Amino acid sequence: MAAGPMKMRATLGNGYTDLRVLMSHPMETGQRKDPDGKLVPMHFIQSVVVKVNGRTVVDGQISQGVSRNPVFSFRIKGGAKGDKIEVSWVDNQGESNKTEGAVA
């Protein structure tokens, strides 16, 4: 299954930049059964990385305990209009996705 759409929004707040990221991912725990009764294998995002102007500012490790279609909010220190933000993820099956945007 190809990685679904990903979206980020970075807005200037009070001394920090609000960063919201939406990811499409099944985040399968490996404990769910499909309609045929077979266990759906584990398939979940393990790593989430946030970079500002090329520098990693958040390095996150997550598990299958995070909800399907994960949504994260982070806060970047300061930040100025036009700062480049990149958010990427890698899952346990080696699939990955990333999205880029600028602070608005």
Place this chain on the structure above:
Amino acid sequence: MNRIRRALVAALAAGLLRPLASLAAAWNKDAFGAKNAADALKSLGAANAVPSHDLVIEAPQIAENGAVVPIEITSSVRGTRSIMVLVDKNPFPLVGKFDFAEGALPFVKLNVKMGETSDVRVVAEAGGRYYVATREIKVTIGGCGG
């Protein structure tokens, strides 16, 4: 141009250009595989975390559905470098570990899965010491309707 391209391909093949995966912190198999909170905390080196009011958990007391439980964490413990999130009663309690470098505030909001009413345990690491806060969230399975 062709020579540069060939060199790049060779470098990739030789594994000299690291893919996205290895640039981030390695996934902590032991901690994420722990079946109870105590073991997970031990794996993370946080077994002696002390309670702190500077670690704030914003979350509803009742979650209509355990599939998506929103949790917002803010740490005002000075020098917080990492925030860990655990759901005590989940089959694998550790749900996330976020490392913050200079440039990000120690803050995260995420949606977690909860199998049943449970304590949510948040641990912050600052200057080699660990701090903890907990919050109970009740989980109901809602009835029919929009």
Place this chain on the structure above:
Amino acid sequence: MIRRLVCLFLLGGFSCTAVLAQDTKKEIQRYQQMIAEGSPVELFELEGETLWKKPQGPSNLSLERCDLGLGPGMLKGAYARLPRYFKDADQVMDLESRLLHCMVTLQGRKREEATRRVFGNDDRPSEMELLSAYIAGRSRGAKISPGLSHPREKQAYELGRALFFHRAGAWDFSCASCHGEEGKRIRMQDLPVLYKPQHARPVVATWPAYRVSNSTFKTMQWRLNDCYRQMRMPEPAFASETTVALTLFLTATGRGEPYRGPGTKR
């Protein structure tokens, strides 16, 4: 904690229950607010936009010339003005019946093929669900204002109202059986009294919606279909006159409310 102690000393047992029930309601509202703030709904809107622009069918055309009431391809505020009467189809139509009409007339698709999979699942949303998310999202902030002046629209409204109160089926249920009286709930869900404007307004302002309990995007057609199933009545045909009439009755009852965009529900 202190609140409950006060309760025991000063108020009677009856009041205690009322205070705790109020707390529960507030906490559930807080849950609903927090999941709406961190919802993947926009991803469905994004995918819907891609689908809207995708050439399909024998005509190999996209839906971009589809007229939802404000002119071909004019989407801003269009969803908030549905259902309404459309002269070219000589019918009162809701969003999904109008989309189906465009799929058939613009793209040359057969109705059977276009309606083969109207309700999706968590792995794969249906076309109708993605398109509904996108188009509804384009009505954010617009006031809910379905058509009520054309004679056919008035007819559809009256039909919708009659259906709302009409008891039938194995359990002798009507919509009003659950949605017709104050203070009712099913397990933890408070049931809105949908023939009253103050209850209908927040409801029509948040459909279609992402459902967290099964990670799917649900449309109004699905909601009505599932209500009929729950009432143990035969499920209505997709985009049937019944479903459009009921949708018109509900949006008319909630009219004037600013549409909030696709919602997020448990």
